[in-house]
Amino acid sequence: MTMMYKPNVYPAPTIEPGTEPFWDGTRAGKLMVKFCKSCGKTHWYPRTLCPFCFGETDWKQATGLGTIYSLSVMQRGNPNPYCIAYVTLDEDVTMMTQIVDCDLAAVRIGQKVRVTFKPTDKDGPPVPMFAPA
Numbered sequence: 001m002t003m004m005y006k007p008n009v010y011p012a013p014t015i016e017p018g019t020e021p022f023w024d025g026t027r028a029g030k031l032m033v034k035f036c037k038s039c040g041k042t043h044w045y046p047r048t049l050c051p052f053c054f055g056e057t058d059w060k061q062a063t064g065l066g067t068i069y070s071l072s073v074m075q076r077g078n079p080n081p082y083c084i085a086y087v088t089l090d091e092d093v094t095m096m097t098q099i100v101d102c103d104l105a106a107v108r109i110g111q112k113v114r115v116t117f118k119p120t121d122k123d124g125p126p127v128p129m130f131a132p133a
Contacts, residue, residue, distance in 0.1 A: 008080075012124025021059045022046060023125040031062040031115045031128050033091055044093035064115035065090045065133060073104050083107050087130050101131040 015023050025032035034046040038055030042062075050057055066087040075081035083099040085107075099107050101116065112133040117126035 008118070010118055010120045010127055012120040012122040013127060015125070018048060019046065025059070025061065026117055026125045026128060029117060031064045031089075032059045033062045033089070033093060034058070035060050042091040042093050044089075044095045062115075063090045066113050066115075066130065068099070068107065068109055068111045068113060068130075069094055071099065071107055071109060073107065075104070085130070087113055098129045099131065100129045107132075 013023070022032045033042050033044055034057045035042045036050035036053060036055045036057050039050060039053045041050065041052050042060070043051050043057075046057075046059075048057060049055070066089040069086040069088045071083055071085035073081060073083045081104055083104050085097060085099050086094050087097050088094045099113065100118065113130040114133040115128050116131045118129050119126055
């Protein structure tokens with residue numbers, strides 16, 4: 001049985017103080033991540049201070065490429081099945097996301113994926129999700 005993701009418009013995210021550069025990036029089609037100016041490590045979830053050395057952080061554009069680390073397809077009794085996953089970006093950070101625009105039965109751990117941005121309601125910024133590369 002082939003399960004295809006059905007395109008949706010997602011709820012607009014709440015933009016918390018300090019996350020504006022991330023959402024500005026999604027509006028421009030860019031996936032932004034935080035990195036430390038002291039130790040140089042990239043991290044996710046974005047924080048003001050580096051979780052490794054407590055140094056000052058800044059934003060940088062990620063490649064938008066990654067690999068599925070773990071996944072779960074929600075389908076039983078659901079008229080709109082979906083796949084939630086952890087994706088490890090090429091920048092060596094792992095983020096929780098959704099896998100979209102594919103046959104959900106074919107999604108596998110270790111699969112290469114690429115960021116895609118999905119529209120939100122209320123004229124909100126698009127949200128990053130991932131599709132097979």
